[in-house]
Amino acid sequence: MRQPTMAESFPTIRQTPSTERHLMSLNDLAIDVPDAAAAAAAAELRAALGDRVLFPGDPGFDAARTPWNVAVDQYPFAVALPESADDVVDIVRAATLAGLRVAPQSTGHAAAAMAGADLSRTVLLSLRGLRGVQVDPDARTARVLGGSVWSDVLESAGPHGLTALHGSAADVSVVGYLLSGGLSFYARKRGLGVNCVRAVHVVTADGRLVHASAEENPDLFWALRGGSGAFGVVVSIEIELLPIADVFAGMLLWDASRAAEVTHAWAEWTRSAPESATTTLRIMNFPPLPQLPPFLSGRSVVVVDGAFEETDAAASALLEPLRALQPEMDTFARIPAPALVAVHMDPPEPTPAVTDHVMLAAFTTEAVDAFVAVGRTPGLFVQEIRHVGGAASRPSPDGGAVSSLVGEYVVHSIAMVPVPEAAPVASAAARAGVAAMEPWRIDAVALTFVDAPDVDLTGAFGQAWARLRQLKLQFDPADLFAAARPV
Numbered sequence: 001m002r003q004p005t006m007a008e009s010f011p012t013i014r015q016t017p018s019t020e021r022h023l024m025s026l027n028d029l030a031i032d033v034p035d036a037a038a039a040a041a042a043a044e045l046r047a048a049l050g051d052r053v054l055f056p057g058d059p060g061f062d063a064a065r066t067p068w069n070v071a072v073d074q075y076p077f078a079v080a081l082p083e084s085a086d087d088v089v090d091i092v093r094a095a096t097l098a099g100l101r102v103a104p105q106s107t108g109h110a111a112a113a114m115a116g117a118d119l120s121r122t123v124l125l126s127l128r129g130l131r132g133v134q135v136d137p138d139a140r141t142a143r144v145l146g147g148s149v150w151s152d153v154l155e156s157a158g159p160h161g162l163t164a165l166h167g168s169a170a171d172v173s174v175v176g177y178l179l180s181g182g183l184s185f186y187a188r189k190r191g192l193g194v195n196c197v198r199a200v201h202v203v204t205a206d207g208r209l210v211h212a213s214a215e216e217n218p219d220l221f222w223a224l225r226g227g228s229g230a231f232g233v234v235v236s237i238e239i240e241l242l243p244i245a246d247v248f249a250g251m252l253l254w255d256a257s258r259a260a261e262v263t264h265a266w267a268e269w270t271r272s273a274p275e276s277a278t279t280t281l282r283i284m285n286f287p288p289l290p291q292l293p294p295f296l297s298g299r300s301v302v303v304v305d306g307a308f309e310e311t312d313a314a315a316s317a318l319l320e321p322l323r324a325l326q327p328e329m330d331t332f333a334r335i336p337a338p339a340l341v342a343v344h345m346d347p348p349e350p351t352p353a354v355t356d357h358v359m360l361a362a363f364t365t366e367a368v369d370a371f372v373a374v375g376r377t378p379g380l381f382v383q384e385i386r387h388v389g390g391a392a393s394r395p396s397p398d399g400g401a402v403s404s405l406v407g408e409y410v411v412h413s414i415a416m417v418p419v420p421e422a423a424p425v426a427s428a429a430a431r432a433g434v435a436a437m438e439p440w441r442i443d444a445v446a447l448t449f450v451d452a453p454d455v456d457l458t459g460a461f462g463q464a465w466a467r468l469r470q471l472k473l474q475f476d477p478a479d480l481f482a483a484a485r486p487v
């Protein structure tokens, strides 16, 4: 018997109920669409794209529309599956002619941010077939195809002693992460990931493949760095790599009964930590699950993890005040740079989750108390605080619409949705995690952590917002592109 897909198991946020659907026949293929106008659009797409487009009812449609965040049951008009830049051009042109919108998506890690969008007239342009990385070790750059994920880059760059400003998960896409800012364990010393983007090949709303860089189409290049998928479909991106072969990194772990003591100590420690240290603290509540290691199953713990761009001796000296709290586990050591992506232990496969975040200017004693108190809320999986500031908070003179983050800390609350019935409790728990920090919240947004529709994004752009809006009207006047973080 066929196993249900993850989306079938967790159909919690359904975007477009398929009611009153029409069946039309074209080239011997049955296409299940909602009305006659849609049937005409579907016929045009099928004629233009053949088997590069899937409709409801087609074999593979359900798998193709399922995002990484399987709590989101996104239901687009069709899913297009390009394998080349030319395919992307064809898809954008065909969708435009058919009067449809286009939503570029690489993995669906941010699918919840689009959960409010009506996709009934939108082609989901899934870039998961467009992966590949070419490293130029002498120039220390990589050309990365539009749907590639961070493990693709790290596997290619690592053998050359190079790495990149990747985030904590190996399977997040390079484009989706970088063009919304990108917060890495190198961030306090090296700034946001987006500032390492050198050039972008993008298919714009007029169906052209355009090269955008500081020299060519500089306005579009500026807008893409922050505006991301609201400005087009990125088919490849050129990024700078870092000459880092290994790094001092790891984690410290205590029982959650030590959460107050450890969190106060970490907060104090971050106030004077150098920019070479980027760390995170989490209170994690694990359900009792047989697939978890016994020391985590059914247990709450507090974890500090991160990376130090220091010698072993200097890093160990910096860690001393935290090690003095006698963690029951201490994995900090020098590791190959590509292994840093595993340190945060993000889930390695599609996961149903609800998340929310807030930015803080300071993690005061009272804020620590509130953070710890909410950390064990029933239904909350992770209450996390990432230390940012440093270079991450300094705008880059050559940057785009986003080049820095306002604030010193990001609080990120995560709840799992193991079964659809858990969705209300999970949403309430994630909301509670950030609501507890309300008195210290500042008017700022970390774009990559935006994971819900209807978030006011202006706090991510500040003064850049007006120019970004103007450029959106110039490059995409008909609002062809639907994006997780719309402009």
Ligand SMILES: Cc1cc2nc3c(=O)[nH]c(=O)nc-3n(C[C@H](O)[C@H](O)[C@H](O)COP(=O)(O)OP(=O)(O)OC[C@H]3O[C@@H](n4cnc5c(N)ncnc54)[C@H](O)[C@@H]3O)c2cc1C
Residues within 6 Å of the ligand: 104, 105, 106, 107, 108, 109, 110, 111, 114, 127, 146, 147, 166, 167, 168, 169, 171, 172, 173, 174, 175, 176, 177, 180, 181, 182, 183, 184, 228, 229, 230, 232, 233, 234, 235, 346, 347, 448, 449, 482, 483, 484, 485
């Ligand atoms: C487990 C996990 C760990 C994470 N860790 C970090 C972290 O350490 N630091 C951090 O900053 N963020 C982190 N994030 C957030 C993540 O970086 C963002 O959600 C990011 O936008 C995901 O990109 P994606 O392409 O994988 O997701 P998608 O949902 O596929 O894409 C998100 C949006 O990016 C745009 N996009 C993606 N690909 C393209 C393309 N080729 N062309 C045009 N537009 C495109 C689209 O607008 C799309 O709506 C994490 C998220 C998760 C779930």
